[in-house]
Amino acid sequence: xxxxxxxxxxxxxxxxxxxxxxxxxxxxxxxxxxxxxxxxxxxxxxxxxxxxxxxxxxxxxxxxxxxxxxxxxxxxxxxxxxxxxxxxxxxxxxxxxxxxxxxxxxxxxxxxxxxxxxxxxxxxxxxxxxxxxxxxxxxxxxxxxxxxxxxxxxxxxxxxxxxxxxxxxxxxxxxxxxxxxxxxxxxxxxxxxxxxxxxxxxxxxxxxxxxxxxxxxxxxxxxxxxxxxxxxxxxxxxxxxxxxxxxxxxxxxxxxxxxxxxxxxxxxxxxxxxxxxxxxxxxxxxxxxxxxxxxxxxxxxxxxxxxxxxxxxxxxxx
Numbered sequence: 001x002x003x004x005x006x007x008x009x010x011x012x013x014x015x016x017x018x019x020x021x022x023x024x025x026x027x028x029x030x031x032x033x034x035x036x037x038x039x040x041x042x043x044x045x046x047x048x049x050x051x052x053x054x055x056x057x058x059x060x061x062x063x064x065x066x067x068x069x070x071x072x073x074x075x076x077x078x079x080x081x082x083x084x085x086x087x088x089x090x091x092x093x094x095x096x097x098x099x100x101x102x103x104x105x106x107x108x109x110x111x112x113x114x115x116x117x118x119x120x121x122x123x124x125x126x127x128x129x130x131x132x133x134x135x136x137x138x139x140x141x142x143x144x145x146x147x148x149x150x151x152x153x154x155x156x157x158x159x160x161x162x163x164x165x166x167x168x169x170x171x172x173x174x175x176x177x178x179x180x181x182x183x184x185x186x187x188x189x190x191x192x193x194x195x196x197x198x199x200x201x202x203x204x205x206x207x208x209x210x211x212x213x214x215x216x217x218x219x220x221x222x223x224x225x226x227x228x229x230x231x232x233x234x235x236x237x238x239x240x241x242x243x244x245x246x247x248x249x250x251x252x253x254x255x256x257x258x259x260x261x262x263x264x265x266x267x268x269x270x271x272x273x274x275x276x277x278x279x280x281x282x283x284x285x286x287x288x289x290x291x292x293x294x295x296x297x298x299x300x301x302x303x304x305x306x307x308x309x310x311x312x313x314x315x316x317x318x
Contacts (some may be wrong), residue, residue, distance in 0.1 A: 008308065009308050016135060028305060032152055056082045068298040068302055072302035121133050140175065143176040154268075172196050173202050196251060223262060
């Protein structure tokens with residue numbers, strides 16, 4: 001099977017986009033496009049995963065991602081179980097490995113996991129002999145389905161990904177969303193620039209093939225996509241900038257700064273938005289914002305990932 005004409009994913013799990021090829025990413029996006037038609041139907045359900053058991057292991061708080069996965073699973077007719085660490089055996093001292101083995105003993109086919117520790121989904125994939133593992137965000141490592149839904153939203157809005165200039169503004173150092181976007185965009189032929197306070201830019205970020213800017217005005221010039229990242233105060237254990245007011249003054253995206261980007265540039269954000277910090281409300285609610293499209297595309301992308309990793313199409317043996 002040629003790299004340009006994949007009909008199945010070559011990976012058994014989705015741990016991150018770093019390991020996925022451009023052809024695999026394209027297959028997921030194209031499959032998600034077909035599921036968008038299902039979402040628009042009066043009866044939004046297909047029997048693709050009937051008989052499959054999917055467990056959602058969320059060790060971190062989540063609204064959009066958890067609900068999006070749950071909705072995707074139900075619309076694919078999977079049987080779903082939702083796990084919360086609070087009040088579970090984990091709170092009584094059970095290890096992640098033992099939790100995984102107990103889940104597999106219940107004949108679970110797929111595990112969707114969100115965890116504060118980078119590497120937790122990879123560890124689970126090594127513990128489980130049969131179940132598929134999908135990373136719903138691990139620490140500051142990756143958030144691959146968010147990256148995929150972002151790529152789909154950009155492709156929908158701008159007609160393609162190759163040659164785009166995408167600017168990621170904000171907390172790059174703590175952002176798993178930034179890493180997944182960088183890996184995915186670079187593999188799809190886009191140019192990526194990152195911008196933020198020097199304290200929030202990893203020292204080796206250029207090794208990922210991105211351009212680094214420390215003035216948002218320089219970064220935004222000729223941008224096709226302006227992607228504002230959330231300031232993740234909960235992941236920061238020291239002060240990386242003087243104040244939120246100072247951050248907004250230097251890096252916040254307002255209508256005047258947005259004028260530096262291309263006339264048809266779109267604005268994105270992974271949510272939840274700190275209004276008046278990363279994005280001015282006039283920008284977040286403008287016609288150039290595709291933030292709600294990201295949410296809609298999240299369901300279609302997660303349907304595509306669940307379908308393809310759980311038997312959708314014959315797995316490529318290469």
